[in-house]
Amino acid sequence: MAQRSIMLTDYRRDGGLFQRRSSWVVVVVAVVGLLLVPAIFGDRYLFGHYFSNSEILGFGLPQINSALIAVVGAIALNVLVGFTGLVSLGHAAFLAVGACTAALAGTEWGWPLIPVLLLAGVVGILVGVVVGLPSLRLRGLYLMLATLALHFIMLYIFLRFQLKFFTPAGLPFNTASIGSFAVDTEKKWYWTLIVVLGLVLLGLRNLMKSRHGRSFIAARDHDIAASSLGMNVPRVRLASFAVSSFIVSVIGALYAYYLGHLSDTSFSLTLVIGYFAMVIIGGIGSTGGAVLGALLWTLLPQVLTFATTDVDPTTPVIGNMLTTYQGQTVSVVMGILIILILRFRPEGLISYWKAVVHACRRWPYSP
Amino acid sequence: MAEFTQYVVSGLAVGSIYGLVALGFVLIFKSTDIFNFAQGDLVMVGAYLGFGAMDRLGMPFWAAAITALLVAALLGLGLQQVVFRPMLGNSLLTMVMITIALSLIIRGVVVIIFGPLDKTYPDQLPGGAMTVAGVTLSYVDLIIMGVAAVAIACFTVFFQFSKTGLQMRAIGENSEAAAVCGVNANRMFSVAIMVGTVTAAAGGLLLANLQIVSPQLSDIGLIAFPAAVLGGMHSIPGAVVGGLTIGVIGQLSAGYVDGTAANVTIYLVLLLVLLIRPTGIFGAREVVRV
Amino acid sequence: MQTVAVQPVNPPDKRPEQDTVALALQGVEVSYAGAPALRGVTLTVPRGAAVALLGANGAGKTTTIRTIAGLLGLHSARLTAGSVTTHGQSIERLASHEIARLGIAHVPEGRLIFSGMSVEENLRIGATSRTTGGATATMERVLEMFPVLRRRLRDAGGYLSGGEQQMLAISRALMADPNVLLLDEVSLGLAPLITRSIFETLAEIRRESGTSMLVVEQNANLALEFCDYAFIIESGRVLYEGSADDLRHDPQVRDLYLGGSSGESAHTATSRRRPSRTAGWLS
Secondary structure, X not given: OOOOOOOOOOHHHHHOOOOOOOHHHHHHHHHHHHHHHHHHHOOEEEOOEEEOOOOOOOOOHHHHHHXXXXXHHHHXXXXXXXXXXXXXXXXXXXXXXXXXXXXXXHHHOOOOHHHHHHHHHHHHHHHHHHHHHHHHOOOXXXXXXXXXXXXXHHHHHHHHHHHHHOEOOEEEOOOEEEOOEEEOOHHHHHHHHHHHHHHHHHHHHHHHHOHHHHHHHHHHHOHHHHHHOOOOHHHHHXXXXXXXXXXXXXXXXXXXXXXXXXXXXXXXXXXXXXXHHHHHHHOOOOHHHHHHHHHHHHHHHHHHHHHHXXXXXXXXXXXXXXXXXXXXXXXXXXXXXXXXXXXXXOOOOHHHHHHHHHHHHHOOOOO | OHHHHHHHHHHHHHHHHHHHXXXXXXXXXXXXXXXXXXXXXXXXXXHXXXXXXXXXXXXXXXXXXXXXXXXXXXXXHHHHHHHHHHHOOOOHHHHHHHHHHHHHHHHHHHHXXXXXXXXXXXXXXXXXXXXXXXXEEEHHHHHHHHHHHHHHHHHHHHHHHOHHHHHHHHHHHOHHHHHHOOOOHHHHHHHHHHHHHHHHHHHHHHHXXXXXXXXXXXXXXXXXXXXXXXXXXXXXXXXXXXXXXXXHHHHHHHHHOOHHHHHHHHHHHHHHHHXXXXXXXXXXXXXXXX | OOOOOOOOOXXXXXXXXXXHEEEEEEEEEEEEOOEEEEEEEEEEEEOOOEEEEEOOOOOOHHHHHHHHHOOOHHHOEEEEEXXXXXXXXXXXXXXXXXHHHOOEEEEOOOOOOXXXXXXXXXXXHHHXXXXXXXXHHHHHHHHHHOHHHHHOOOOEHHHOOHHHHHHXXXXXXXXXXXXXXXXXXXXXXXXXXXXXXXXHHHHHHHHHHOOEEEEEEOOHHHHHHHOOEEEEEEOOEEXXXXXXXXXXXXXXXXXXXXXXXXXXXXXXXXXXXXXXXXXHHHO
16 A cells, blocks of 8 residues: 555654655656756757747746746745744845855956855855844844845945946856856756756755754744753854855856846845745745745746737727836736735745645545 | 035935834834835825826825825725735734835836836925025925924824824734723724825925935835834834934935945944844833743 | 532523623633633623632633633634623624723733823723713722822823732723723732722722622632622633622632632642542551
């Protein structure tokens, strides 16, 4: 008889990657899916006809790559906000740090990709700990405001850095290359990002199953109880900032390479807010939620734009809105969507997925 | 020296607008525990409503202002009933996200209705200036300070001396005790949000005389937060004092360093206040049971 | 458990008519987020009477008061069964401010004074739900009854002592000109002398205006002296009821709630005296 539910009897089993026999099926499906994505969404010839990307759902491989970058960023933010309960608006600052390091080490000094990424990560950790220092004294709303202040201060420093080392037009970036493998097509970027995402997911899963990861959650749920158990809560908070900013810095550097060109306007408060939206819509405290939220937040506007591009401008009421002010209409729709999700499903979209999985596992006993 | 005083005076003028906006923000926060990220967007809405009334309905400024304030009040009521009321009691992060979503919606709607180009108010207020003791005070600045002062005074009278004001203070102080005394919490929340929206709109109408009317106006919300924190997030007079102080600091740093430095200085001040005395100038220390 | 001098709940010959009943709860069941707190509470407060609600910690006394006042929502609790009526009108579905306007005033556990506002402002808020005129006259009367409040009229509520705060809380409730007063643990944290003087003032209020009172108390002796009738609640159910005299002299009630005949500490109704087993085992 197939296994319906499992009992975990030791930590080793709990930390294992595959806890059920059925997990292998999921892995195979996932790998096949990942292989199909560039085939479906990339430029390709099919039956003698050239399909450009963007014709199926309104997004193609470039958008998917941007989405993957956002996914990693959202996962990192979730570590800070979701797992450790620290509301930090410093996200854009860490991305900027990664980009700066990439500009200095990659463009100015000509380092290859992997050392640049590692350096970006290390600098990210240092900056992250500094940005995390207010969290030792401040909680909740006040921490959010302090990190908001830090956001603006760091952006100012970034601007000064940009003007000092580069031009007002922005920072240029070379092509990323690992040895002789140059990451210069969308497809190559796709696979690079998938590898990075996989490493981040794996690393994070191991972290959260370890006692360090659990200490994040303990510090979030009840920091006073945690410290009464001997946990060094300030150190835990700084560790969380370090982990999160390491990931964000690395992805910021990759983002810089991907776009090829960045300036201070690329790191706005809107970007930070967007990441928060991703994490909250997806479901706070859940890595899967961060993934879902990021995918939705970056890809849904594309879908909406695509679906409304051919609307006849003479349609009453919405016709003019959709043709002249498409961008604004999309953002209004996204805003309404956020409110609806928070109103009716505050635990986030991941709760739908969990409900499905739950029902499947309990079949035929699900209500 | 004259230059210094100049900056201080223009700082007080723009600061009185900040104070008005921060007042509405703190009122909403104190009464409903909602951190309204969209406060700046409500200021922008006020400015645009005034513009719309003058431009499309051909009203004179004073009539347009009154119309704008009334519409803002209705907007506030609508927001409370439709958006906030069902969501009360959720976590800080959820409520902040809701106001952020509102901010997105408001910005989009404003551009859809009014178009993306910047607008200006027709010159309503007398130009020119008067010189007092070597300091030039423009009439516009003086009028703005005067109007803001009157608005704040009216609000204070309402808040301190009226029955509804008493009930609102009760809710802000201890909502459970207020419920025990028979205060209608939902009605008080509605009033708080309506007053917050109207003060924001008033700020927008004043600001539109100093700056161009564009979606960028909503950035003033980002200045309301430091002002509120400086004064103490639970103190309404603190919000006004905080606004004036931030206005002066901003003008001084814009004058002596450069334009971009103004923003950063304000945020440095915010950071320092948070690290040294998070409860602000007028705030009281919070005692929490573990 | 042997039965005591308990009348059945609402005996037919004593069942009062609807509009002489200031407050009536019938079969009320309440749960906090799924955890049941009240499992069937039935009690009556006739008009003009003072009724005590006694019981140990956690028995459900404050929950009962919150149910009457409509404050369950504030504490994430729900009424799952039963009815609450005042003068025949059903109030379990009403909001707290509507219930307050019907003349039910609440002196909450812990007093819940507005510590940042002055004594006078605290009193003025009390008049929020008042439907009759004469608030100024009531304030005068209240300041006469508790002269210390007049002396400290401008002081912030948070600076008052415990006893003064209790007087303020009661006065605040009286400002609403209520016909039912709900008093939750008035004696908590107060010195015996002050408590006694407060109850004497409450008796005076009863004589003057005939206000019905529901008194929740842990100090059962005091409550039974002051009240005419009492209900004893245990684990969310009303287990005993009776006139104050009867209950005061009932041996089991004395043992469980009144400190016993010789003043030793009380057991709860669910514990029994354990026989000395060790002695038997060793012998």
